[in-house]
Amino acid sequence: xxxxxxxxxxxxxxxxxxxxxxxxxxxxxxxxxxxxxxxxxxxxxxxxxxxxxxxxxxxxxxxxxxxxxxxxxxxxxxxxxxxxxxxxxxxxxxxxxxxxxxxxxxxxxxxxxxxxxxxxxxxxxxxxxxxxxxxxxxxxxxxxxxxxxxxxxxxxxxxxxxxxxxxxxxxxxxxxxxxxxxxxxxxxxxxxxxxxxxxxxxxxxxxxxxxxxxxxxxxxxxxxxxxxxxxxxxxxxxxxxxxxxxxxxxxxxxxxxxxxxxxxxxxxxxxxxxxxxxxxxxxxxxxxxxxxxxxxxxxxxxxxxxxxxxxxxxxxxxxxxx
Numbered sequence: 001x002x003x004x005x006x007x008x009x010x011x012x013x014x015x016x017x018x019x020x021x022x023x024x025x026x027x028x029x030x031x032x033x034x035x036x037x038x039x040x041x042x043x044x045x046x047x048x049x050x051x052x053x054x055x056x057x058x059x060x061x062x063x064x065x066x067x068x069x070x071x072x073x074x075x076x077x078x079x080x081x082x083x084x085x086x087x088x089x090x091x092x093x094x095x096x097x098x099x100x101x102x103x104x105x106x107x108x109x110x111x112x113x114x115x116x117x118x119x120x121x122x123x124x125x126x127x128x129x130x131x132x133x134x135x136x137x138x139x140x141x142x143x144x145x146x147x148x149x150x151x152x153x154x155x156x157x158x159x160x161x162x163x164x165x166x167x168x169x170x171x172x173x174x175x176x177x178x179x180x181x182x183x184x185x186x187x188x189x190x191x192x193x194x195x196x197x198x199x200x201x202x203x204x205x206x207x208x209x210x211x212x213x214x215x216x217x218x219x220x221x222x223x224x225x226x227x228x229x230x231x232x233x234x235x236x237x238x239x240x241x242x243x244x245x246x247x248x249x250x251x252x253x254x255x256x257x258x259x260x261x262x263x264x265x266x267x268x269x270x271x272x273x274x275x276x277x278x279x280x281x282x283x284x285x286x287x288x289x290x291x292x293x294x295x296x297x298x299x300x301x302x303x304x305x306x307x308x309x310x311x312x313x314x315x316x317x318x319x320x321x322x
Contacts, residue, residue: 018147018148018269018270018273018276019146019147019148020147020148020177020179020185020187021145021147021154021159022159022185023158023159023160023179023182024182025067025156025158025159025160025179025182026160026178026179026180026181026182026298027065027066027067027156027160027161027178027179027180028065028066028067028296028298029063029064029065029066029178029180029188029296029297029298030063030064030066030292030293030294030295030296030297031061031062031063031064031279031290031291031292031293031297032061032062032063032064032073032077032106032109032292032293033059033060033061033062033292033293034060034062034077034078034080034101034102034104034105034106034109035059035102035103035104036059036060036077036078036099036100036101036102037057037058037059037060037099037100038057038058038060038078038097038098038099038100038282039055039056039057039058039097039098040055040056040057040058040097040196040197040282040284041055041096041097042054042055042246043249044096044097044249044251044253045096045196045197045248045249045253046195046196046197046199046200046246046247046248046249047246047247047248047249047250048246050245050317050320050321051320051321052317052319052320052321053316053317053319053320056197056284056316057098057100057284058196058282058283058284059282059283059284059286060077060078060281060282061075061077061279061281061282061283061290062074062075062076062077062106062281063075063176063178063188063190064110064119064293065161065176065178066119067156067160067161069123070125070156071119071123071124071125072124072125072126072155073106073124073126074176074190074192075190075192075281076105076106077105077106077281078099078101079101079105080101080102080103080104080105082099082101092252095252096252096253106121107121108121109293110123110124113293113294115294117294126155138153138163138174139153140152140153140165145162147162147164147177147270148266148269148270149266149269150162150164150165150166150175150177150266151164151165152164152165152177153165159179160178160179161176161177161178161179162176162177162178163175163176164176164177166192166194166263166266167256167259167260167263168194168248168254168256168257168258168259168260168261168262168263168264169192169193169194169253169254169260170193170255173192173193173194174192175189175190175191175192175194175263175267176189176190176192177189177190177270177276178190180277180297180298180299180300180301181298181299181301184275185275186275186276186277186300186301187275187276187277188276188277188279188297188300189267189270189271189276189277189278189279190279190281191267191278191279191280191281192280192281193253193280193281193282194260194263194264194267194280195248195260195264195267195280196253196280196281196282197246197280197282197283197313198280198283198285198310198313199244199245199246199313199316199317200244200245200246200247200248200264201244201264201267201268201271201278201280202244202245202268202271202310202311202313203240203241203242203243203244203245204242204243204244204268204271204272205242205243205268206268206269206271206272207268207271207272207310208241208242209234209241209311209314210311233318234314234317234320244268245317247261247264248260248261248264274306275301276306277297277300277301277305277306278306283313284313284316285309285312285313285315285316286309286312287312289305289308289309289312290305290309
């Protein structure tokens with residue numbers, strides 16, 4: 001851990017030694033964005049409601065994971081004709097959010113790509129819609145594998161990509177961990193809908209809010225104001241610099257609330273590891289910082305993307321009233 005990373009953790013509990021099985025295999029990770037936007041309403045997706053923060057119209061990020069000539073999609077996002085979902089799903093969507101869909105779904109984005117990458121929807125071996133494919137139910141029983149405190153399933157069998165049991169949001173909800181480099185090892189964590197705002201994860205007991213004078217504050221400079229002033233302002237109404245701004249909301253989006261809270265706690269442990277880039281599906285703060293398909297995300301650590309984006313969500317809170 002370098003001195004810059006240590007500054008982020010000043011006053012925090014010592015980060016846990018996150019255990020990930022060793023491997024010499026990697027996958028290529030690409031982020032897909034269909035330009036769908038979801039309005040994430042405070043009080044529905046997270047608590048508490050803070051005066052001055054109305055919630056974002058957030059993106060829906062999905063992931064193309066490639067292992068040689070094998071390809072899977074992690075998270076399909078929202079279909080363009082979402083009103084044709086099952087009636088109960090449509091009812092839940094209408095009751096909790098506002099959807100603005102793009103003109104392409106994931107299949108169309110792949111099939112219309114002219115970058116030369118050449119990966120088409122017909123090349124995807126694992127997707128949620130199993131039409132024309134063998135249904136493979138993932139079981140975490142008796143795998144003997146753990147990533148941090150998550151029960152894990154080694155999808156390709158070589159330690160390059162793990163599916164993680166992450167209950168709370170829905171029955172069978174999963175996160176994933178992709179190994180993106182070997183030496184030194186680095187990973188991308190795909191948080192899916194374990195939570196819907198990075199302020200549910202951060203700060204934490206392992207990753208405190210940067211002080212206005214710390215080197216960690218430099219990463220807020222791109223938000224358009226003085227990062228020191230913003231951090232001072234946030235510090236005035238934060239009870240603790242080691243507690244997250246929010247927690248997952250009680251209600252229909254997290255029917256097993258206790259499990260959801262436990263899943264978030266497990267993610268926070270990974271989030272403090274300098275070589276794990278934690279991404280959730282609806283982080284509106286990433287903006288143009290996140291390389292999108294067809295670019296690979298594998299060199300995220302060399303580009304310092306983890307630290308450069310970690311606290312950008314704080315700009316969304318600049319108008320919160322103490």
